[in-house]
Amino acid sequence: MANKSVWSDNRFWQRSATWVTGFASVLLIWLTFDTSAQISMGDDADLKNGVTKRVPGPTVINYKITYEMDAKRGHEVPVIGEKEKFFGRDDYSEEEAGALLHLGKLGSQAKNCMDCHTLLGNGAYYAPDLTKSWLDPAWGPEGSMQSMTGKDTKEEAMAEFLQHPSQYPTHARMMPNLGITAAEAKGLVAFLKHMSSIDTNGFPRNFGKIQGAVHGK
Amino acid sequence: MANNHLTSESKQLATWYFTFAAIIFGAQLLFGLVAAIQYVMPAFLFELVDFSIARIIHINALVVWMVFAMFGSVYWLLPDETGIETVGIKIGKLLFWVFAAAIVVVVLVYLLVQVGPADETTIWFITEGREYIEAPRWADFGIVVVALGFVGNLFLTGMKGKQTGIVTVLMADMIAFAGLYLAGMFFTDNISVDQYWWWWVIHLWVEATWEVFVGAIAAYGLITMIGAHRKTVEMWLWIEVSMLFGSGILGLGHHYFWIGTPEYWWEIGALFSALEPLPLVAMFIHVLYDWGKTQGSQDAKGEQLSVINNKPAFTWFVLNAFGNFLGAGIWGFFHTLPQVNLYTHGTQFTSAHGHLAFFGAYATILIGMFYLGVQGSNGIKVMKNTKLSIWATSMITGGVVGMTVALTIAGYVQVLVSRAQMGATWAAYFDGQSGLWFVQAMDWRLIMGVVTFLGFVLLATDLLRTGKSAVHER
Ligand code: HEM
Ligand code: HEM
Ligand SMILES: [Fe+2]
Numbered sequence: 001m002a003n004k005s006v007w008s009d010n011r012f013w014q015r016s017a018t019w020v021t022g023f024a025s026v027l028l029i030w031l032t033f034d035t036s037a038q039i040s041m042g043d044d045a046d047l048k049n050g051v052t053k054r055v056p057g058p059t060v061i062n063y064k065i066t067y068e069m070d071a072k073r074g075h076e077v078p079v080i081g082e083k084e085k086f087f088g089r090d091d092y093s094e095e096e097a098g099a100l101l102h103l104g105k106l107g108s109q110a111k112n113c114m115d116c117h118t119l120l121g122n123g124a125y126y127a128p129d130l131t132k133s134w135l136d137p138a139w140g141p142e143g144s145m146q147s148m149t150g151k152d153t154k155e156e157a158m159a160e161f162l163q164h165p166s167q168y169p170t171h172a173r174m175m176p177n178l179g180i181t182a183a184e185a186k187g188l189v190a191f192l193k194h195m196s197s198i199d200t201n202g203f204p205r206n207f208g209k210i211q212g213a214v215h216g217k
Numbered sequence: 218m219a220n221n222h223l224t225s226e227s228k229q230l231a232t233w234y235f236t237f238a239a240i241i242f243g244a245q246l247l248f249g250l251v252a253a254i255q256y257v258m259p260a261f262l263f264e265l266v267d268f269s270i271a272r273i274i275h276i277n278a279l280v281v282w283m284v285f286a287m288f289g290s291v292y293w294l295l296p297d298e299t300g301i302e303t304v305g306i307k308i309g310k311l312l313f314w315v316f317a318a319a320i321v322v323v324v325l326v327y328l329l330v331q332v333g334p335a336d337e338t339t340i341w342f343i344t345e346g347r348e349y350i351e352a353p354r355w356a357d358f359g360i361v362v363v364a365l366g367f368v369g370n371l372f373l374t375g376m377k378g379k380q381t382g383i384v385t386v387l388m389a390d391m392i393a394f395a396g397l398y399l400a401g402m403f404f405t406d407n408i409s410v411d412q413y414w415w416w417w418v419i420h421l422w423v424e425a426t427w428e429v430f431v432g433a434i435a436a437y438g439l440i441t442m443i444g445a446h447r448k449t450v451e452m453w454l455w456i457e458v459s460m461l462f463g464s465g466i467l468g469l470g471h472h473y474f475w476i477g478t479p480e481y482w483w484e485i486g487a488l489f490s491a492l493e494p495l496p497l498v499a500m501f502i503h504v505l506y507d508w509g510k511t512q513g514s515q516d517a518k519g520e521q522l523s524v525i526n527n528k529p530a531f532t533w534f535v536l537n538a539f540g541n542f543l544g545a546g547i548w549g550f551f552h553t554l555p556q557v558n559l560y561t562h563g564t565q566f567t568s569a570h571g572h573l574a575f576f577g578a579y580a581t582i583l584i585g586m587f588y589l590g591v592q593g594s595n596g597i598k599v600m601k602n603t604k605l606s607i608w609a610t611s612m613i614t615g616g617v618v619g620m621t622v623a624l625t626i627a628g629y630v631q632v633l634v635s636r637a638q639m640g641a642t643w644a645a646y647f648d649g650q651s652g653l654w655f656v657q658a659m660d661w662r663l664i665m666g667v668v669t670f671l672g673f674v675l676l677a678t679d680l681l682r683t684g685k686s687a688v689h690e691r
């Protein structure tokens with residue numbers, strides 16, 4: 001027994017497993033604290049004071065959002081610009097905007113958006129990624145969706161589409177009617193606009209570089 | 218599966234779990250086919266059973282049948298490992314029915330109710346709308362109760378009977394497995410926080426706790442099926458646990474590249490997840506090495522005898538060694554570095570990996586356990602492959618590999634056209650989807666899916682029939 005090598009000793013490996021697992025878990029928990037702080041939602045004061053948050057507060061819907069190349073970071077980042085009307089208003093209070101976002105996030109789960117689309121790149125691959133769909137050129141003034149839905153603004157066009165998607169098909173693969181009400185559609189559009197303001201480290205790469213989003217035009 | 222040869226109640230309960238799992242496996246494949254048909258013919262069941270609904274059932278059924286088969290596997294091996302009857306078996310049986318009934322209700326609601334209004338009642342009673350764990354909250358609580366009962370039985374039995382290395386690993390692993398589910402149960406408006414914790418469930422299941430479970434089951438299989446030496450097997454098991462948890466826990470970072478989380482996850486995720494294939498190589502070598510070693514010492518005795526006492530099960534265990542390495546190790550490594558993942562994230566490439574990994578790492582070994590169940594229930598000493606076993610194995614494996622190849626090609630088109638060239642917009646997405654290679658790949662995925670499904674029908678038939686076959690030694 002005395003000259004048995006530790007390398008063939010089960011108890012040695014059992015202890016190693018325990019230590020390695022413990023160490024990795026502690027490190028993960030520590031990183032989780034750091035990350036949680038960094039991805040906590042900002043608030044209205046941050047937006048007013050120009051404090052950049054990875055996940056801005058809900059009142060970001062009062063502002064124009066673009067997606068610009070950041071030379072220092074080497075990829076595109078969301079840029080929150082001047083005030084912009086959202087369903088005719090640019091003065092949503094923290095509570096009002098928060099309630100819209102809450103409704104939209106609940107709606108995204110209640111209608112299973114993630115089981116056709118990807119959000120932040122996670123989900124299903126049957127339909128376009130929604131991470132930056134708010135910035136998609138198709139919804140902009142040069143895109144086809146506003147005239148197709150007969151609406152003058154991006155948000156109204158999106159809300160109209162979400163309520164009656166199969167009335168405005170652009171491809172054989174259509175989005176079905178999910179029983180989305182007018183109020184729910186407004187919440188969902190707020191949710192999509194908010195999501196487009198999240199700093200996703202440059203994903204999706206070159207979004208909309210063909211026209212539109214990259215330099216905010 | 219007839220239970221007449223089983224004296225252990227734990228093993229009887231295991232066969233219930235296996236039977237229910239096999240049925241749900243069939244449902245999984247059926248709804249996978251619906252979703253695959255919709256890629257080719259979008260009008261199929263449109264606004265009746267939409268893609269989202271077919272897909273929810275496909276992937277939830279996947280998770281459920283695997284969890285059932287995993288619980289079953291533990292109930293199967295406990296009496297062998299601990300040397301005693303499982304403690305709390307009556308409660309175990311009751312919980313089985315509770316669990317099965319809850320699952321049936323959840324699936325019927327997915328299928329018949331589908332969606333709800335944007336409020337909390339939908340989250341409580343219809344769907345939580347988060348991939349893989351859409352189960353509404355009432356079911357979450359039910360699942361937690363059932364899981365606690367299961368873990369309780371495992372602990373009480375392990376502490377009362379002989380606590381082997383395999384049982385020790387399973388005890389630690391199953392409690393982590395059950396505990397992680399809690400991370401997926403809450404609602405938040407912040408989608409980045411939502412995804413952060415969602416991955417704790419998904420990743421820390423499949424790339425940590427479930428993998429360790431597979432290590433333990435493979436260890437048990439090697440001991441019971443080819444008479445490998447426990448000391449060696451358990452030493453390997455502990456090494457595998459260190460490597461799997463050592464890489465897999467922080468490998469979680471490969472899902473935190475783009476969801477709003479800080480940049481340091483690029484380095485952490487890349488480093489640790491790049492190490493994740495190593496334990497899979499180790500597990501592969503382990504199975505083949507032990508097989509060669511025991512067969513070698515048998516050959517040295519001068520008799521032409523196989524050491525394997527359950528051919529179909531062992532075939533599936535060896536396929537697991539290959540499939541785990543290929544599907545999780547190789548296909549996972551392909552897209553795990555942020556430089557690559559920036560383009561492949563959320564494409565058919567992910568789906569290619571998802572299919573081969575879930576199949577290779579889990580479906581294989583759990584089907585192997587079904588065959589161990591059939592062997593035990595029918596009192597078979599040496600179980601052979603029937604023609605049907607061989608056809609079933611080949612068609613299922615060939616089908617899934619075929620689907621994986623098709624999806625990989627589709628992913629390649631999507632990465633080049635939709636992502637690299639055009640920048641991921643709505644228009645870019647559909648330009649990729651209408652590429653010739655993409656369209657053909659979707660046809661091939663469907664064809665290979667049908668092959669897989671037919672293979673499953675043969676598998677089910679074989680599982681029902683082979684117990685009575687005369688080819689086995691009794
Ligand atoms: C048995 C083990 C594994 C299983 C069952 C598995 C399964 C999956 C599944 C289903 C997804 C898609 C998740 C979704 O729906 O969004 C996924 C994603 C991913 N897996 Fe694995 N995986 C395993 C092991 C690995 C390993 C070992 C690696 C790396 C070496 C890896 C790397 C990845 C990456 C990078 C993604 C993210 C893909 C994306 O960005 O879209 N996986 N895995
Ligand atoms: C009859 C054979 C099958 C067919 C036709 C099929 C089809 C599909 C389809 C169409 C999807 C949706 C992908 C998307 O969002 O674009 C899917 C997802 C998935 N399937 Fe299957 N499937 C089959 C068998 C399997 C098997 C055997 C497994 C594993 C054991 C599996 C695991 C998965 C997983 C993990 C996902 C989610 C992938 C992800 O999100 O990346 N499927 N399947
Ligand atoms: Fe992962």
